[in-house]
Amino acid sequence: MQSVPRAGLRRLAMIAALALSAIACGAQQASTQQAKQDPGVTSSEIVLGATYPLSGSASYYYAIAKGATAYFKSVNDKGGVNGRKITYKVVDDGYNPANTPGKTRELVEQEKIFASFGNLGSPTNTSVRDYYNENRVPQLFVFTGASQWGGQYEKYPYTLGWQPDYQSEAKIYAKYILQNQPGAKIGVLYQNDVYGQDYLNGMKAGLGDKASLIVSTATYNAGDPVDMKSQVTTLKNSGADTFFVVTTPAYSASALVAMANLGWKPKIYLNDVGASAVTMLGVVKTLGRSEAIDGMISSQYLKDPSDPQWANDKGIQQYRDLLARYGDGCEVKDNFCVAGMASAFTMVDVLKKAGSNLTRKNVVDIAATQLNESDNFLLLPGITVKTSKTSHFPITQERLQRWETDHWVPFGEVVSSRG
Amino acid sequence: MTVFLAGGGFQGVIQQVVFGVASGGIYASLALALVLIYRAMDIANFAQGEMAMFSTFVAYSLITFAHLPYLVVFPLTIAISFLGGMAIERVLIRPFEGSPPLTMVIVTLGLFSIVNGLGGLLFGYVFKTFPSPFLASPINIGGVYIGLQDLGVIVVVLAVLVVVYLFFQRTRLGLAMRAAALYPESSRLMGVQVSWMLALGWGLAAAVGAVSGMMVAPIVFLDPNMMQPVLLYAFAAAVLGGIESPVGAVVGGVIVGVTLALVGAYVPGAQNIRVAIGLVIIVAVLVVRPSGLLGRAALSRV
């Protein structure tokens, strides 16, 4: 296959758009369309890329890319996608939005990627969203749950999130509180950035005219010492009887331990981000007992490999096998590895759907409007990865869960706050 | 929405002070290690926190894989760290003896990267629980909760302080180390092996850092980045106290801890910028006392 010179891009996009409308009309594409391909695709290879922190204090996120890489390798060993092997190039931006623009140009201009997949972080992805869209390079399934990734599709059609967005998750808790605790006095602990503010705003929006149920808030900045005693004391002293915890794992553990040690016994809602079973088991181990957090509510969309309920699950079994063969040090109990692998499954799904029509435009349109994936082996049963002409949030469903002694117990139906 | 900041009345204030002192103990434990290196060679060691992290992972491995009891692991880790610190000085720092201080600081920054990377590579980023010799449960005195864990940290920090003090004041080795740092030339003439005194300084700092790491890990959970926030405030604490004074490091640590807790809880609208306000207060104190609270006035060199 030949690579297409840049000048031809616009013509190509038009052809792709025409081709797409043909698909929409139900016509099957003939293989004569095959000749038109964007950079990063040959008859034997598809090059994807991503920016991740490989160095520095945010390196733990790199596990997401490792989980994805493991899945791509397994697909390649079985012959790839329609005969094309996936090459996944991950470069280091140190989770610093000053570095991401340069590293993104490295991916696009030097590594000649077809599309980026799974770029990590809100500020980092925001810093290059215009670049991707101006150059019509897909910025697919970015790893951040900020609501802006699905909400600005009209303006940024080449950009798409993947995981459930933070606001939607908060709205699920709000709905639950309104139904089960109408007189709650809520104290919120949140990380003071886009991530934390999204949860807070989602909670307020979900409570609607009952937003005054939130009686106090306390914050910390990412990078502060992991010591939430002072903040938890402030919330406790405000008279709150409900504790909404919007923190990353270490801070979650610190907040819950502080809460127990202060003799505060609120009803707890813990955001999915900080709710891995490993974290909660750490809290139980530190406290020497589980009563303080028993009954705590959280939500989940992925299977948690540390959770005994999935010990014999086929999907988790496959996950373990893949990590053992291709994991490159990714730890089985690291939920980031699960998330990476699950999203790579979706990516492969999109590439399969694109078939021989591997243009950037077609791939991004499939991802943003035609996904309907119900067989992802690492998502909770009943959760579908789905996009349509009107909804560009691939995962909107989650399932509520309740902590009991040493594991999460799912309850109720799979819920969605969008549509 | 109401932003509820104060509350809890006087009891609430006392509670925040108690927590501030507890955090201060953590900062102080690492600040002591920073002071030891500064006394030995006039530089701030940016890798101190990472070395403490690595020591704690050594302890974790001894407990988890060698199944040794905590009471054996604690002194064993201190000993290993002491030797490790000396080895780092001999291999990495010695070639730079006589270099400008800023060059040495850059070497410690390089060391920071190496140790942090090694920690991630060898031990992974999924955080781990690290055992504590103290009970997690608090005691309740008139409605104010005091964590036994926190109390334990303070006691250990004070014990380290006493040991460091006695070492410098009452032992020949300690005396020789101080002399080597203050008057290298005349010490050399007196037969003190100045170069080995530097190695000793690094060994001691690494040992004190190991204690710090093993005290911090049960509270913040063990992962390769756990000491980074601690290092920042330990640095502030050590300088506030007067960089060469071990007592100053502890006093500085407590002041930093209490200041941050009170600003966060009681200055209206400040909880998001408590770090900024706390640092402004610390720098303001330094402007008034340019050699720190317990530091010697700087000698001006002609």
Add this chain to the structure above:
Amino acid sequence: MTRVRGAPLGVLGAAAVGVVVLIGIPLVTDTFTTFEFANVAVFVIALIGLNILTGYSGQISIGNGAFMAVGGYTAALLIKKAGVPYLLTIPIAGVLAGLAGFLFGIPALRLSGIYLALATFALALALPPVINNYERLTGGNGGVILRAAGVPDFLGGALSNEQYLYYLAWSLAGVLFVFARLIIKSGTGRAFMALRDSETAAVASGVSLAYHKTLAFGLSAFYAGVAGALLAILSRFVHPDTFGLPLSIALLTGIVVGGLGADLGPVLGAVFVVWLPYFAEKTAGLRLGGVVIPGKPDIIYGAALILIVFLAPSGVAGLLARAGAAYRGVRGRAVVPDLLGGPLVVDPIAEPADEAQT
């Protein structure tokens, strides 16, 4: 050896080659390389500023990233909220940051050595959360997104956006390089160095300590502000994390590695700051024969950093100066400030006759 008005021909030749290489980079390399070398120019400017403060006047700063933040946000907000033309925001950003630096320099007068280091460190640590907090003014944690600067019409579409910004950044770097050199060679520069080498002696000979120390802070911050504005325009995005502690530490590392108190220090330091992480990343995980290099870029970066300062304890500029001196058969000397003590002669040569040659 042949000399033209004191400058050896070799130096002039090297400078000419350097300029040709700089002009050629965007013409022969790809967009990525051009973009990263434009970033180098940004760091050259910031490091010239830090060199004035730390290299020539002997005041340690681990906080110049904060002055870059002032400049970066000034430019970004003027462009975004007031529609000020991109180029016009650069001098405004420099002046505002310079003013901030001058004001910071006043309380800093009381501090020196590690105490000053902490005060500047506190600045670097404190500013990002403050920017984060005042969302209405600064855009908070969402950052500020800018449109592409756009290539001026008179260039008639001859340059891509990246090429244009590259030449803009390097032109500014060139002008500011000459400006800094003029200051350093002037009475003001001599006063800076006199204060660095001995405050007591300098004051005794009539140098105003307060004026020169705060001026050094102001100048340094002016350069940082211009660099911050350029960074904002180049990367089209500013965020509190853009200007965090890692940036300030990168600046300090850059100037020490490049060469404190050396004219070329900022240029070499900037190349190092932008490109060493890249090569560390490419090296990590490589196999050389039977040896597997550790797969974490941090480890390579740290090891390379230590190796470089071992090979060039007075900075790469000092190393080059010595190599050049050795080549010319003239025994040169490079004086590097010992920031906590007196001057330290790195290449100890006793004969005063050397000085007569310059």
